[in-house]
Amino acid sequence: xxxxxxxxxxxxxxxxxxxxxxxxxxxxxxxxxxxxxxxxxxxxxxxxxxxxxxxxxxxxxxxxxxxxxxxxxxxxxxxxxxxxxxxxxxxxxxxxxxxxxxxxxxxxxxxxxxxxxxxxxxxxxxxxxxxxxxxxxxxxxxxxxxxxxxxxxxxxxxxxxxxxxxxxxxxxxxxxxxxxxxxxxxxxxxxxxxxxxxxxxxxxxxxxxxxxxxxxxxxxxxxxxxxxxxxxxxxxxxxxxxxxxxxxxxxxxxxxxxxxxxxxxxxxxxxxxxxxxxxxxxxxxxxxxxxxxxxxxxxxxxxxxxxxxxxxxxxxxxxxxx
Amino acid sequence: xxxxxxxxxxxxxxxxxxxxxxxxxxxxxxxxxxxxxxxxxxxxxxxxxxxxxxxxxxxxxxxxxxxxxxxxxxxxxxxxxxxxxxxxxxxxxxxxxxxxxxxxxxxxxxxxxxxxxxxxxxxxxxxxxxxxxxxxxxxxxxxxxxxxxxxxxxxxxxxxxxxxxxxxxxxxxxxxxxxxxxxxxxxxxxxxxxxxxxxxxxxxxxxxxxxxxxxxxxxxxxxxxxxxxxxxxxxxxxxxxxxxxxxxxxxxxxxxxxxxxxxxxxxxxxxxxxxxxxxxxxxxxxxxxxxxxxxxxxxxxxxxxxxxxxxxxxxxxxx
Numbered sequence: 001x002x003x004x005x006x007x008x009x010x011x012x013x014x015x016x017x018x019x020x021x022x023x024x025x026x027x028x029x030x031x032x033x034x035x036x037x038x039x040x041x042x043x044x045x046x047x048x049x050x051x052x053x054x055x056x057x058x059x060x061x062x063x064x065x066x067x068x069x070x071x072x073x074x075x076x077x078x079x080x081x082x083x084x085x086x087x088x089x090x091x092x093x094x095x096x097x098x099x100x101x102x103x104x105x106x107x108x109x110x111x112x113x114x115x116x117x118x119x120x121x122x123x124x125x126x127x128x129x130x131x132x133x134x135x136x137x138x139x140x141x142x143x144x145x146x147x148x149x150x151x152x153x154x155x156x157x158x159x160x161x162x163x164x165x166x167x168x169x170x171x172x173x174x175x176x177x178x179x180x181x182x183x184x185x186x187x188x189x190x191x192x193x194x195x196x197x198x199x200x201x202x203x204x205x206x207x208x209x210x211x212x213x214x215x216x217x218x219x220x221x222x223x224x225x226x227x228x229x230x231x232x233x234x235x236x237x238x239x240x241x242x243x244x245x246x247x248x249x250x251x252x253x254x255x256x257x258x259x260x261x262x263x264x265x266x267x268x269x270x271x272x273x274x275x276x277x278x279x280x281x282x283x284x285x286x287x288x289x290x291x292x293x294x295x296x297x298x299x300x301x302x303x304x305x306x307x308x309x310x311x312x313x314x315x316x317x318x319x320x321x322x
Numbered sequence: 323x324x325x326x327x328x329x330x331x332x333x334x335x336x337x338x339x340x341x342x343x344x345x346x347x348x349x350x351x352x353x354x355x356x357x358x359x360x361x362x363x364x365x366x367x368x369x370x371x372x373x374x375x376x377x378x379x380x381x382x383x384x385x386x387x388x389x390x391x392x393x394x395x396x397x398x399x400x401x402x403x404x405x406x407x408x409x410x411x412x413x414x415x416x417x418x419x420x421x422x423x424x425x426x427x428x429x430x431x432x433x434x435x436x437x438x439x440x441x442x443x444x445x446x447x448x449x450x451x452x453x454x455x456x457x458x459x460x461x462x463x464x465x466x467x468x469x470x471x472x473x474x475x476x477x478x479x480x481x482x483x484x485x486x487x488x489x490x491x492x493x494x495x496x497x498x499x500x501x502x503x504x505x506x507x508x509x510x511x512x513x514x515x516x517x518x519x520x521x522x523x524x525x526x527x528x529x530x531x532x533x534x535x536x537x538x539x540x541x542x543x544x545x546x547x548x549x550x551x552x553x554x555x556x557x558x559x560x561x562x563x564x565x566x567x568x569x570x571x572x573x574x575x576x577x578x579x580x581x582x583x584x585x586x587x588x589x590x591x592x593x594x595x596x597x598x599x600x601x602x603x604x605x606x607x608x609x610x611x612x613x614x615x616x617x618x619x620x621x622x623x624x625x626x627x628x629x630x631x632x633x634x635x636x637x638x639x640x641x
Contacts, residue, residue: 045476045505156590157363186362186532191576191584198583213506216535216578257510259535261562261579264510272507 004032005207006175011065013051025051026231038208040218043228049211053179057094069093095168099180105152112148114167122171141166158189177209215258219243227251230283237308245318247310250284290314325392327353327526335369338381341594343369345550356520356527358541364591366550367530371498375413376403412487416499419479422471428482429467435489454485459515477508498530513539535579546570549592549602553631566624566635569603
C-alpha cells in the first residue's frame with residue numbers, strides 16, 4: 001500500500017468534567033486511509049465516533065497518539081501541530097462537515113460568507129475572483145447562484161447540508177470527515193445528499209471518514225468500517241463483510257437492531273440495553289450472551305479473524321445475520 | 323359495537339397565508355391498532371397531528387370531523403377539549419424529550435398530571451410514576467425519580483416524555499417522529515415498546531414519520547401523505563412489498579435499507595400555497611402522463627384494504 005492519505009496512531013481522547021471522574025472517550029484508535037477510500041465509524045451514541053472524527057481533524061486535544069495527513073506534494077502534516085503554519089496547512093487538507101448544519105452556519109451571515117471566509121483567509125482571494133470561486137463551490141454541490149445571498153434560515157435542511165459540504169470542500173482538501181451528516185434529513189433528501197457525496201468522491205479522489213449510526217447508509221457509502229464500543233474499535237474490516245457476517249457479538253447486535261423495511265423480531269434490540277460498561281474486561285461482556293469469565297476479566301485485543309479483525313474471545317461464527 | 327376509536331372525515335387545515343397543509347383527509351383507527359402516516363417534510367403530517375389535538379398555531383384553521391370515541395373534537399368548546407387532551411389522547415413529539423422542564427425532577431414531571439387532575443399526594447404520585455417508568459421500559463425507575471433531565475440520556479428523556487403522555491391512560495397516542503432524533507439501537511428499543519403498548523394494552527397509535535423502516539416495525543396500516551392528501555392507504559406489509567402509488571414507490575426506493583443505492587426523488591415537495599394543477603406529485607413523477615396535470619385523482623379502491631389516488635397504478639402488479 002502506498003503512503004496513506006490520513007494516518008492515526010494510538011489516539012486517546014479524555015474528557016475531564018469539572019466534577020466527577022474523567023471519561024475516556026477514545027483509546028488506542030488507529031487508522032490508515034488511502035486517497036479515494038471511504039471508512040465508516042459506527043457504534044451507538046457515546047461509543048466515541050464523534051470524538052474520533054474530531055481528533056482526526058485536530059479539533060480535539062489528544063491525551064496520546066498522533067495524526068498525520070499527507071498533502072499532494074508528499075508532506076506529512078500534524079493537524080494539532082504546535083507550529084501554527086503546519087497546523088494551518090494540515091487543516092486545509094481536512095474538510096469537516098458537522099452533524100447539524102443549522103447550528104454550524106452563522107445565522108447572521110449569508111451563504112457566500114460561509115464559503116468565502118475560508119477562501120479569503122487561506123487563499124487570499126478577494127473581489128471578483130472570490131465571488132467566482134464561491135459560485136463554483138456552490139455549483140459543485142448542486143446549489144444555484146441565487147443561493148449565494150441567502151441566509152441559513154432561508155434554506156431547507158438539505159440545502160444547509162449542501163452549504164456545509166461546499167464549505168468543507170472550499171479549500172480542496174484530500175480528506176473529508178463527515179459526522180452524521182444525513183441523520184437529521186428526510187429520507188428523500190438524504191438520498192440526494194448521499195448521491196452528491198458519491199459524485200464528489202469520484203470527481204476528487206477524496207478520502208472519506210464517515211461517522212453514522214445508520215448501518216444502511218454506511219453500507220452504501222463506505223468500503224471499510226470500524227465498529228466502536230466504549231471508545232475502542234471492537235471490529236474492523238470491509239463494510240460488506242462486517243455488516244453481513246459480523247464476528248463481534250456487539251456488531252451483530254447493532255446489525256440486528258438496525259431498523260429494516262421488514263419487522264424485526266421483538267427483543268432484537270434488547271442486547272443493546274445500556275449498561276455501565278466500566279471494568280477491566282470487554283465493555284460488551286455484561287450484555288453479551290456469549291461472554292465467558294475471561295471476557296469480564298481482561299479486555300480482548302483486536303486480532304485478525306477471517307475477513308475482518310475483531311476484539312473478542314468468543315466470536316460469532318460469521319455465518320450471516322437474519 | 324362502540325364507536326371507533328378515531329374517525330377523521332374530510333379534514334382540512336389552512337394556514338393564515340393561504341397554505342393548505344391538509345386537504346380532505348379521511349382516517350380511521352381502532353383500539354389495539356397502529357396507523358402510520360408517512361410523508362416528507364411539508365406533506366402535512368405534523369399539521370394533521372396538531373389539528374387532531376386542536377393545537378394548531380393561531381391563524382391556522384381546521385375543518386371537517388375528528389371523532390374520538392364518537393365525540394367530534396373540532397366541535398368541542400375549549401374547556402371540554404382541555405379535558406380530552408392527556409386524558410383520552412396523548413401526544414409525543416420528536417422534541418418531547420428535549421422539552422422536559424430542566425428545573426424539575428422526573429418524579430415531579432411524570433406525576434404532575436395525577437397531582438393536578440386526581441388530587442394525588444406527592445408520595446403516591448411518585449410511587450405511580452415509578453410504576454409507569456417501569457412500564458415504558460426504564461430499568462430501576464425508582465432511582466430515576468429524583469433525577470433531572472440533564473442527567474438522562476436522549477433515549478431515557480424520550481421515554482420519560484412517553485410516560486407523561488401515557489400517565490392518564492389515554493385510549494389514543496399520537497406520536498410525531500417519536501424516535502427520529504435517537505440513535506438506531508435506542509430507536510429500535512423504543513419502537514418495540516410502542517408495538518408492545520399497542521398489542522398488550524390495546525392502545526390506539528397514530529404514528530407519524532418520514533421513515534418507512536419505522537413504519538415497518540410498528541404499524542398495521544399505513545397512509546402515505548403527499549401535499550396534504552392521502553395518496554395511498556394499505557396494510558403496511560403490502561405497501562412495503564409492492565407500493566402502488568408512484569410516490570410511495572419513490573419513497574421506498576429512496577430509503578437506504580432498500581436494495582440497491584438509495585434513489586433520490588427528483589425535485590422537491592410543492593409549495594402549499596401554489597400547488598401544481600392535477601395530481602400534486604405529477605411534476606416529480608417518472609410515470610406522469612399529460613392527463614396527470616389536468617385533474618387531481620381521488621382515492622379509489624385497488625384491492626381489499628387498499629386504496630390509491632392514481633388511475634395508472636397497476637392492480638395486476640400487486641402480490
